[in-house]
Structures are given as C-alpha cells and as structure tokens.
Amino acid sequence: MKNLLVIIFLFVSATLLNAQQNNTLPQVMLKTIDGKTVNTADLLKDSTPVIIDFWATWCKPCIMELNTINDLYPDWQEETGVKFIAVSVDEPRTMNRVAPFAAARGWNYEILLDPDGQFKHAMNVVNVPHSFLIAPDGHIVWQHSGFAPGDEDQMYEALEKLEKQLKK
Amino acid sequence: MKKIIFILVAITFLHFLSRGQQDFAVHGDFEINSQSYTPDSAIDAKQPPQKLAANVYGYISLRYNNFTAGLRYEAYQNALLGYDQRYNGQGIANRFIDYTDTFISITLGNFYEQFGNGLVLRSYENRALGYDNAFDGVRLRLQPVQGVYLKALIGRQRYFWTDGNGIVRGVDGEINFNQALHLNWKTNMTVGGSFVSKFQRDDNPIYRLPENVAAMAGRININRGFFNLDGEFAYKINDPSADNFYIYKSGTATYLSISYSRQGLGMIITADRYDNFSFRSDRNATGNSLFINSLPTIVPTHAYMLENIYPYAVQPLNEMGVSTEIFYRLRRKTLLGGHYGTLLVFDFVRINNIDKKPVFDGTGYRSRFFAVGKDVFYQEIAMKIEKKISYHLKVKAKYVNLVYNKDFVQGMVGYGTVYANIGIADIMRKIDHHHALRAELQTLQSHQDLGNWIMGFAEYSVSPHWFFTVMEEYNYQNTHTSKPVNYYTGAITYVRGGTRLSIGYGRQREGIVCVGGVCRNVPASNGLMFNFSTTF
Numbered sequence: 001m002k003n004l005l006v007i008i009f010l011f012v013s014a015t016l017l018n019a020q021q022n023n024t025l026p027q028v029m030l031k032t033i034d035g036k037t038v039n040t041a042d043l044l045k046d047s048t049p050v051i052i053d054f055w056a057t058w059c060k061p062c063i064m065e066l067n068t069i070n071d072l073y074p075d076w077q078e079e080t081g082v083k084f085i086a087v088s089v090d091e092p093r094t095m096n097r098v099a100p101f102a103a104a105r106g107w108n109y110e111i112l113l114d115p116d117g118q119f120k121h122a123m124n125v126v127n128v129p130h131s132f133l134i135a136p137d138g139h140i141v142w143q144h145s146g147f148a149p150g151d152e153d154q155m156y157e158a159l160e161k162l163e164k165q166l167k168k
Numbered sequence: 169m170k171k172i173i174f175i176l177v178a179i180t181f182l183h184f185l186s187r188g189q190q191d192f193a194v195h196g197d198f199e200i201n202s203q204s205y206t207p208d209s210a211i212d213a214k215q216p217p218q219k220l221a222a223n224v225y226g227y228i229s230l231r232y233n234n235f236t237a238g239l240r241y242e243a244y245q246n247a248l249l250g251y252d253q254r255y256n257g258q259g260i261a262n263r264f265i266d267y268t269d270t271f272i273s274i275t276l277g278n279f280y281e282q283f284g285n286g287l288v289l290r291s292y293e294n295r296a297l298g299y300d301n302a303f304d305g306v307r308l309r310l311q312p313v314q315g316v317y318l319k320a321l322i323g324r325q326r327y328f329w330t331d332g333n334g335i336v337r338g339v340d341g342e343i344n345f346n347q348a349l350h351l352n353w354k355t356n357m358t359v360g361g362s363f364v365s366k367f368q369r370d371d372n373p374i375y376r377l378p379e380n381v382a383a384m385a386g387r388i389n390i391n392r393g394f395f396n397l398d399g400e401f402a403y404k405i406n407d408p409s410a411d412n413f414y415i416y417k418s419g420t421a422t423y424l425s426i427s428y429s430r431q432g433l434g435m436i437i438t439a440d441r442y443d444n445f446s447f448r449s450d451r452n453a454t455g456n457s458l459f460i461n462s463l464p465t466i467v468p469t470h471a472y473m474l475e476n477i478y479p480y481a482v483q484p485l486n487e488m489g490v491s492t493e494i495f496y497r498l499r500r501k502t503l504l505g506g507h508y509g510t511l512l513v514f515d516f517v518r519i520n521n522i523d524k525k526p527v528f529d530g531t532g533y534r535s536r537f538f539a540v541g542k543d544v545f546y547q548e549i550a551m552k553i554e555k556k557i558s559y560h561l562k563v564k565a566k567y568v569n570l571v572y573n574k575d576f577v578q579g580m581v582g583y584g585t586v587y588a589n590i591g592i593a594d595i596m597r598k599i600d601h602h603h604a605l606r607a608e609l610q611t612l613q614s615h616q617d618l619g620n621w622i623m624g625f626a627e628y629s630v631s632p633h634w635f636f637t638v639m640e641e642y643n644y645q646n647t648h649t650s651k652p653v654n655y656y657t658g659a660i661t662y663v664r665g666g667t668r669l670s671i672g673y674g675r676q677r678e679g680i681v682c683v684g685g686v687c688r689n690v691p692a693s694n695g696l697m698f699n700f701s702t703t704f
Contacts, residue, residue, distance in 0.1 A: 024231075026231065026236070027270075034356050034391040035357075035358045037314065037347065039270065057469070059471070064596070092285040092286045093464035096427055097468070100436050101495060103433070104434035104496060105511065118280070124196055124227065124229075125703065126702075142665075143666045144663070144666070148604060148630070149631060150598075150601050153601060154631065
C-alpha cells in the first residue's frame with residue numbers, strides 16, 4: 001500500500017512538472033530499411049515540423065491512417081514543409097516485410113525500424129498507431145492514439161496552427 | 169524498503185531538476201486492463217473467487233540531458249485469467265538508470281536488448297502475452313563511428329517477481345561498411361556477430377550438466393537497388409533442458425530473408441530452420457519464462473479474428489519452413505486498377521518438421537541440414553484484394569486456405585490436423601468528415617475440431633474521440649459439442665490525445681493469443697471489461 005501511495009505521488013508530481021519542462025527527443029538508434037543506423041536526435045536537424053507515427057504491418061488502423069495521409073502528404077509538405085516519419089514497431093519476424101509492404105502501397109514516408117521497441121518505449125507509446133507532431137525545437141505540440149477516418153483533419157489543423165506560430 | 173528509498177531519491181532528483189532547468193523531461197504511461205467474470209455454462213466460462221481481475225502498469229521516466237532514470241510499477245490484483253497467476257501481487261517490476269551520448273551508452277538495472285534478429289538474444293516486454301524477460305544487470309554500448317557498434321551485457325532475467333537462476337553474459341558487434349568507411353558503394357552491406365553464454369550451477373542429482381552454455385551467431389545484410397538480403401546463422405553447444413528432454417545435443421538456428429521492393433511491387437521470401445534451439449537462462453524453466461532468445465516465425469501476422477482461431481506458435485526445437493508474400497498494386501486510372509488503384513496480396517507458407525534419426529548415445533537424434541520431415545505443421549495459401557472504390561467507400565476481400573496441425577503446434581493430443589477455408593469481407597464507408605462505418609463479415613469452414621464459424625463485426629467511429637463496436641461470433645457444427653455457441657461483445661471507446669478509455673461487455677471464446685509466434689492460452693469468459701491507457 002505504501003508503495004502505491006508513493007507511486008501515485010510520483011505520478012502526480014510528474015504531471016504537475018510536465019507543464020514546465022522542455023521536451024526533446026530521446027536518443028535511440030534506429031535503422032533505415034536499407035540497413036543504415038540513424039540517431040533519433042537527428043530527426044529534427046532540418047528545422048521543420050516533424051510527424052512521427054508509430055505503426056506496424058499487422059495493425060489495421062495504422063495502415064488505414066498511412067494510406068489516407070499518403071494521398072494528402074504532398075500538399076502538406078508543400079504548405080508546411082512537414083516531414084512525416086513512419087516508425088515501424090514490427091518485431092524481427094515481420095521487420096523484413098516492412099520494405100516490400102510499404103513500397104507496394106506507394107508510401108512516400110521516411111520509414112524507420114524499431115524492432116526492439118526502444119524508441120516506442122522512450123516515447124511512452126502504449127498502443128499503435130500513435131502519432132506525434134513535433135515542433136522544430138523538439139516540443140511535442142500534439143499527439144493522438146488510434147485512428148478513425150477524419151483524424152487526419154485534426155492532425156492537419158494542429159500542423160497549420162504550428163505553422164502559423166512558427167511564422168510569427 | 170530499498171524500493172521506497174529508490175523512489176524518494178528519484179522524486180528528490182526530479183524536484184531538484186525541475187527548478188528552471190532546460191533539458192529536463194518527465195514522461196510516462198499508465199495502463200489498466202480489468203475484467204469481471206460471470207459464470208456461463210454455455211461457453212464453459214468459470215468465475216474465479218475474487219470475481220474481478222486487473223492488470224495495472226505505470227511507467228515513469230525522468231530525462232536530464234544525457235541521463236534517463238525510469239521505473240515501472242505493476243499490480244496484478246489478481247492477474248487476468250489466462251495470465252500466469254504467479255504474477256499476482258504488486259511492486260516495482262523494472263527500474264533503471266541510463267546514460268547515453270553519441271559515443272557511449274551505459275544502463276544499470278533493468279533493460280531490454282536484442283542482438284541481430286534475436287536468434288541468440290532478445291529480451292522484450294509484451295503485455296498482451298504477459299511476457300517480460302527483461303535483464304537485470306549492466307549493459308554497455310559503444311559507437312566509435314557512425315555505422316559501427318559494440319554491445320556488452322551481463323545480468324539475470326526477470327522471473328515474475330524475482331530474478332531467474334542463470335546469469336547471462338553477451339557481446340555483439342556490427343559494422344555497416346558504407347557508413348563506417350564513408351564509402352559510396354551501390355551495395356550497402358552490414359555484417360555482425362554475437363556471442364552469448366549462460367551460467368547455471370549443475371544441481372541435478374542424476375545428470376552431469378554443462379554449467380556454462382555458449383551460443384554464437386553471425387549475420388549479414390546486403391542491400392542493393394530494389395533487393396535486400398538478410399541472413400543469420402546461430403550455433404549453440406549442448407544444452408540439456410526440460411524443453412529438449414535433457415539431450416546432450418548442440419543446436420542450430422538459420423534464418424534467411426530475401427526481398428524486392430519498388431514502387432507498386434513488393435516480394436519477400438523467408439526461410440527458417442530451427443533445430444534444438446530453445447535457449448533459456450534456467451534449464452528447468454517452462455512456459456514463456458526465462459527465454460534468452462526469440463526465434464522469429466515466418467508466418468505473416470493475421471489481423472482478422474477468425475484467422476486467429478488457428479495461430480502458429482514457433483517451434484524452437486524442430487521446424488523447417490519457407491514463406492513467400494507478394495504485394496502488387498494495379499495503377500490508378502487503368503482498366504483493372506480503377507480510379508484509385510487496387511492492391512493485390514498473395515502469400516504462401518509451409519512449415520514441416522525436421523527429418524530425424526534417433527540415436528541412443530545421449531544426443532537424442534541426428535538430422536541432415538536439408539532433410540525435411542513428413543509432418544506438416546502449418547500451411548497457408550492466402551489471397552487478398554484491397555480497393556478504394558470512391559472517396560467514401562473502400563473494400564477488402566481475403567481468402568485463406570489453412571492446414572494446421574493442432575497437436576504439434578499447441579502441444580496437444582488427439583486433435584490431429586485441421587483443414588480450414590476462411591473468407592473475409594471488410595468494408596469501410598466514410599459518411600462525412602467525422603463519421604465512418606467499418607464492417608467485417610468472416611467465415612471459417614472446417615470439418616475438424618471446432619467446425620464452422622460465422623463472424624460479424626461493425627464499428628462506427630466519430631473522429632476524433634469515439635468508437636462504438638459490436639461483434640458476434642457464431643460457432644456451429646462444432647465436432648466436440650452438439651449445440652451452436654454465440655460469442656457476442658460490445659464496446660465503447662473514447663480517445664483523447666494520448667489517452668484511451670474503453671468499456672465493453674461480452675463473451676470471449678477460449679483460444680490462444682499469439683504475438684510474434686509466442687502464445688498464451690486464454691480461457692473462455694463472460695463479463696464486463698474496462699481498459700484505460702494514457703501517456704504523458
């Protein structure tokens with residue numbers, strides 16, 4: 001019971017402190033689909049807004065989301081310069097399937113592999129899909145768990161809002 | 169007491185750092201999965217004495233510049249039925265401190281790690297399976313230049329609320345030539361190798377058992393243009409265990425995958441051969457506990473309910489298989505592709521046993537590398553079509569022909585091989601910008617085991633917050649019982665940002681849940697379900 005109280009206290013303090021903190025991306029080594037290593041801290045180096053979306057080849061709503069946004073992505077890029085990074089949490093068994101799976105669907109995203117879930121854990125993702133909109137300074141300005149048709153509009157609105165703030 | 173001190177130190181650390189520091193971050197997640205149980209004789213659902221069970225997980229991490237400290241609290245009051253009841257209780261299940269910069273990374277405490285494809289070492293957590301073989305020890309990772317890394321670790325593994333008996337030591341290294349040597353080769357090649365050894369005292373009064381067991385693996389990944397080849401081979405010295413009935417035989421594991429990916433076309437061929445390759449840090453462990461490695465299965469993951477009545481579980485002691493999958497997209501605005509294009513998927517999987525000749529010198533059997541056994545464990549032939557008909561309407565259809573050796577795959581007796589045909593239709597209608605309806609109709613036809621099934625599913629979503637779901641599975645002409653059985657569930661889910669709340673009620677069928685070839689039994693149940701998860 002004591003343990004539980006301490007834990008609850010810790011969670012409450014964390015939530016309160018969350019308001020004042022500065023978010024930066026955790027440093028984790030991921031792989032590209034051609035086998036190169038990438039440090040997640042480098043994902044923000046282009047100083048543009050970044051959307052990081054955790055997905056897997058076995059997850060139906062993830063595929064629905066990525067198919068939907070793929071049609072809109074060229075316009076989003078043109079208007080806001082956003083970079084969309086699709087981080088696959090496929091385990092070793094399905095990891096090699098990611099490249100042919102995505103290529104056949106014609107996805108234009110940068111795809112990274114997180115087979116042991118290190119980045120997923122570091123970003124506190126419980127379920128996929130889970131998407132984050134990240135400002136060039138590393139702040140998470142918007143996030144969403146799951147996908148229902150229409151959620152792409154919410155993502156775009158958040159992106160537009162961020163774009164306006166950045167121009168100011 | 170120690171744990172409380174750890175937490176207090178963590179809080180002090182947190183408060184101290186929060187005073188206007190710049191690169192300070194606190195994050196975490198929290199999850200509750202709970203269910204009430206009502207007895208239901210129609211589906212043979214039992215009620216445990218406590219009538220309600222809950223699994224609770226809370227994780228918090230503090231990051232300050234290059235340092236991260238984290239802990240995970242878990243409570244099982246009691247564990248949901250189908251989870252190992254040895255989890256019952258609560259406490260700090262995982263705590264660590266980590267320092268990471270671009271050159272070095274050191275972790276003290278609990279950590280998850282994977283070498284290559286996981287043939288000789290992989291620890292991970294999967295809550296749906298109740299699987300957690302985290303290490304408790306020390307890990308060091310070095311990256312002298314980009315494209316080269318070395319890892320070393322030592323520790324014991326999680327065994328419910330304590331650490332297992334065996335000590336695991338491992339090293340792993342990898343080099344990507346293009347990145348490391350700043351080459352501009354068209355061929356991108358990565359080579360790696362691992363060495364893992366476990367130590368456990370010989371406490372067996374009858375056998376003289378090896379106390380140190382070594383396993384090693386080499387791997388290569390070659391990428392050129394549209395092609396990618398990924399292969400790994402592992403060898404383990406003799407490792408008598410409860411899994412292999414204490415035979416003094418070495419083991420091997422081979423995994424190979426070749427793929428081709430270009431815009432509109434993807435193909436992959438995967439093959440495996442696992443021979444006496446169960447690797448645990450305690451030779452007497454059973455179930456899903458204390459695995460040092462994780463062998464990838466070659467069966468594609470199934471996303472539909474009725475496909476998952478017969479899921480494949482990887483056989484570490486004995487399997488040889490091949491699978492292929494082809495994805496092809498018919499272009500937009502062509503006769504066959506239609507206005508939006510059409511995606512076609514075909515897959516074939518076949519897994520057999522290894523042909524073995526028994527010997528009586530303590531090594532159990534002999535086998536030649538390419539000698540395929542006569543028993544089919546699993547075979548799947550599937551075809552799928554996905555088509556967007558208009559802005560508002562998308563349809564998918566799938567057919568699967570399945571051969572499933574229930575006795576071998578699930579380690580049971582008297583069920584034999586199940587032959588099944590599965591048909592699936594999946595329709596999504598977008599009503600307007602916020603409202604959508606998705607419906608599935610599935611059927612599984614078989615003359616064996618549970619017989620025939622029909623399943624209907626409908627989900628109405630209101631973006632960005634609400635999902636309303638109903639599902640009905642109807643099992644008729646079951647070969648074991650004369651009465652048809654209905655399994656119905658309904659659920660309402662609310663999502664806001666990173667928070668998800670779901671309340672449901674219904675009957676769940678008995679079966680096995682598998683993720684990545686690792687499975688867990690789920691008993692039949694009837695009751696109210698409550699799930700909550702959030703991330704901050």
